[in-house]
Amino acid sequence: xxxxxxxxxxxxxxxxxxxxxxxxxxxxxxxxxxxxxxxxxxxxxxxxxxxxxxxxxxxxxxxxxxxxxxxxxxxxxxxxxxxxxxxxxxxxxxxxxxxxxxxxxxxxx
Amino acid sequence: xxxxxxxxxxxxxxxxxxxxxxxxxxxxxxxxxxxxxxxxxxxxxxxxxxxxxxxxxxxxxxxxxxxxxxxxxxxxxxxxxxxxxxxxxxxxxxxxxxxxxxxxxxxxxxxxxxxxxxxxxxxxxxxxxxxxxxxxxxxxxxxxxxxxxxxxxxxxxxxxxxxxxxxxxxxxxxxxxxxxxxxxxxxxxxxxxxxxxxxxxxxxxxxxxxxxxxxxxxxxxxxxxxxxxxxxxxxxxxxxxxxxxxxxxxxxxxxxxxxxxxxxxxxxxxxxxxxxxxxxxxxxxxxxxxxxxxxxxxxxxxxxxxxxxxxxxxxx
Numbered sequence: 001x002x003x004x005x006x007x008x009x010x011x012x013x014x015x016x017x018x019x020x021x022x023x024x025x026x027x028x029x030x031x032x033x034x035x036x037x038x039x040x041x042x043x044x045x046x047x048x049x050x051x052x053x054x055x056x057x058x059x060x061x062x063x064x065x066x067x068x069x070x071x072x073x074x075x076x077x078x079x080x081x082x083x084x085x086x087x088x089x090x091x092x093x094x095x096x097x098x099x100x101x102x103x104x105x106x107x108x109x
Numbered sequence: 110x111x112x113x114x115x116x117x118x119x120x121x122x123x124x125x126x127x128x129x130x131x132x133x134x135x136x137x138x139x140x141x142x143x144x145x146x147x148x149x150x151x152x153x154x155x156x157x158x159x160x161x162x163x164x165x166x167x168x169x170x171x172x173x174x175x176x177x178x179x180x181x182x183x184x185x186x187x188x189x190x191x192x193x194x195x196x197x198x199x200x201x202x203x204x205x206x207x208x209x210x211x212x213x214x215x216x217x218x219x220x221x222x223x224x225x226x227x228x229x230x231x232x233x234x235x236x237x238x239x240x241x242x243x244x245x246x247x248x249x250x251x252x253x254x255x256x257x258x259x260x261x262x263x264x265x266x267x268x269x270x271x272x273x274x275x276x277x278x279x280x281x282x283x284x285x286x287x288x289x290x291x292x293x294x295x296x297x298x299x300x301x302x303x304x305x306x307x308x309x310x311x312x313x314x315x316x317x318x319x320x321x322x323x324x325x326x327x328x329x330x331x332x333x334x335x336x337x338x339x340x341x342x343x344x345x346x347x348x349x350x351x352x353x354x355x356x357x358x359x360x361x362x363x364x365x366x367x368x369x370x371x372x373x374x375x376x377x378x379x380x381x382x383x384x385x386x387x388x389x390x391x392x393x394x395x396x397x398x399x400x401x402x403x404x405x406x407x408x409x410x411x412x413x414x415x416x417x418x419x420x421x422x423x424x425x
Contacts, residue, residue, distance in 0.1 A: 036127040039150030053153070057110050107149075109117045109132060 008082035009058040011050045013040065013065055017073035024072070031070045038064050055079075111396045112155025112179070114384055118374070120163035125170040130154065135163075151177050155384065155398060156315060160184040180319035182311070188372050189304075190311035193341070195322050206325030209412040218332040219257030221411060224419050225333070227254045228350040230266040232424035236353040239424075240360065242273050258333075263349075271295040274356065275302075278363055290363070301370050302359050308372060309355035309380045310348070316384055317351070317401055318344040324405040326412070347404060350421045354386055354397060357424075388422035397422075 013035060017028040032048075038061060040048040052058035058079050069075055090097045115130075117123070122133040129148035151173050159166065159182065171194070174181055181194040234247035246269065250262045275290040296303060318328040318341050331342025339345065362369055362379055369376060388400040395403070403420050410416035 033127070036129070039129060039148075039153065041148065050150075053110055107113065107115050109115070109119055109121060109134075 007054055009052045009055055010080050010082060010085045011040075011052060011058050011061050011065075012043075012076075012078040012080065013048045013050075014076040014078070015046050015048075015073060017046075017070055017075075027070050028073070031068065031073075034068045035065065051082075111385065111398055113149065113153050114156045114158070114381055115149065115154060116158045116160065116377070116381055117164055118160045118377075120161055122165050123170055124167040125151065125173055128152070128173070130170060130174075151179070154179045155319065156180050156182065156312070158182045158184065158190070158312075158381070160188055162186060178319060178323050180315040182315050188377075189307060190315070193315050193318060195318055195328070197322070201325070203325050206409055206412070207327055209409075209414075210326050210330055213332070213412050216256070217411070220417075221408070221419060222258060222333040222346070223254050223256045224421070225346060225349050226258045226263045227251050228421040228423075229352065230254065230262065232350050232353040232422075233266060233270045235424040236357055236360075237270065237273065239357075240274075240277065242277060267295070274360070275363065278360075302363055304372060305359045305362060305369055305376065305380065306355065308377070309359060309383060310352065312380060312383050313348050313351055313355055314341060314344050316398055317348045317405070320398075320401045320405040321347065321408075323402065324409045326405065326409055347401075347408065347419075351388075351397070351401070353424050354388065354422075355380075355383060358383065358386070389425055390420050390422045 015031070017031065018024045019028055035048050038050070040050045040061075043049045050061055052061060062077055062079065065075075065077055120135050122135065124131050124133075126148070128151055130151050132147045132149070151170075154174065154177065157174060157179055171181065175194065175196045178196045182190050183192040183194075185191045228251075230247055230251040234244040234251060237244035237247065247266055250266050253260070254262050271293055275293045278290055290302075294300075295306065297307060321328045321343055326343060328341045328344045331346045334342040334345050358379060362376055367373075367376060384396060384398040386397045387394055388397045390400055390403055400422050404422075407416055407418070407420040411419055
C-alpha cells in the first residue's frame with residue numbers, strides 16, 4: 001500500500017507571537033486564521049498540526065506557512081512521519097487518552 | 110497528489126468554515142464541533158459520495174468543492190450512484206481546450222478510438238490471463254483493431270470476455286447465484302454481480318469525468334460514444350481501458366465468497382478503493398486516480414496535436 005505510515009507526514013507549527021499591543025494581537029490572530037484556512041488544526045494553544053499524504057505535499061504546506069510568517073515572533077516548523085506521530089502519548093489530567101484517528105484516503109462516515 | 114474520497118452513509122450536516130469541510134452528525138457520535146476534529150481541508154478532496162437521504166449540504170460548500178475540482182456524487186435510496194456534479198471551469202486554458210476538442214477531425218477521433226479499444230481488449234486479455242482463463246483470441250483481436258474499430262472487435266471481445274470471466278469461480282452455497290456466474294450476462298439491470306460492476310463503474314466514471322474537466326476537456330463530447338441521452342460520453346470512452354481494474358475488484362469480492370446480492374458496507378469499502386489501486390503507465394506505477402490524470406492530460410495534448418498517443422495503463 002503506497003499510503004503507509006512512513007509516507008504520510010504531519011506538519012507541526014509551533015509558535016510564540018507577541019500579544020502586548022492591540023496590533024500585535026491582530027497580527028497573531030491573522031496568522032492563526034491563515035493556518036486554519038490551510039487545513040491546520042489546533043493541537044494545543046500555539047501548536048498546530050496538519051496531515052499531509054506525502055513528503056511533497058508536506059513541502060507545499062510548509063512553503064505556504066513560510067509565505068505568511070508574521071513579522072515578529074518565534075515560529076518553528078517541523079515535519080514528522082505518521083509512524084512517529086502515532087507513537088505520541090497523550091494525557092488529560094493524568095489519564096491516558098487515545099489519539100483521534102488519522103485522516104485516511106478513504107473515509108466512511 | 111492522491112486526493113481523498115469521502116463517503117457519507119449516515120445522516121450528516123455538511124458545511125464549510127475557513128476553507129474546510131465541516132462535518133456534524135445529528136446526535137453526534139463524537140464528531141461534532143465540540144471535539145474540533147471534524148474538518149477536512151477542501152483542497153485535499155477528490156471525490157465526495159452522498160449516500161443517505163438525510164444529508165444536508167450547504168451551497169457554499171458545494172461551490173467550494175467544485176471550485177477545487179472535486180466530483181460530487183449523489184446516490185438514490187437503493188444506494189446506487191445517480192448523479193454527478195462537476196466543475197465547469199477546471200482549467201486555465203478552458204476555452205482553447207474546448208475548441209481543440211470540438212474541432213478534432215474524424216480521422217483523429219478514429220485513431221484515438223483505435224488506441225482505446227486496443228488497450229481495452231489487451232487489458233481484458235491480461236486480466237483473463239491472470240486468472241488462468243484462455244485469452245489467445247483477445248490478444249489477436251487487440252492487434253487487429255483498425256482505425257475507428259470498423260469490425261467492432263470491441264463488442265466481439267466483450268462477448269467472449271463476459272462469457273468467460275466468472276466461469277471458473279465455483280460458489281458452493283448458493284446454487285442460483287452460481288448459475289448466474291456460469292451463465293453471466295453483463296446487463297445494467299442484470300443479476301448480481303452486475304450490481305457491483307455498476308457501482309464500481311460509476312465511481313470510475315466520476316474519477317475520469319473529474320479528471321477530464323481538470324484537463325480542460327468537456328466530458329460530454331465523446332470520441333466514439335454519441336448517445337444523445339448520455340452526458341458523459343467522453344468519460345465513457347476514456348474509462349474503457351480502466352474497466353478491467355474494476356472487474357478485478359469485483360472478481361475478488363466474488364471469489365472470496367462474500368454475499369454480493371446486496372451492496373454491504375464491506376463491499377462498498379472495497380469498491381471505493383478504486384482511486385488507490387495501482388496502475389502502470391509506461392512502466393511507471395501510480396495510484397489509479399493519478400494515472401487517470403496522466404491519461405486525460407495526454408488526451409488533451411492529442412487534441413492539440415502535440416502528442417500522437419494517449420497514455421493508457423497496462424493491466425498487470
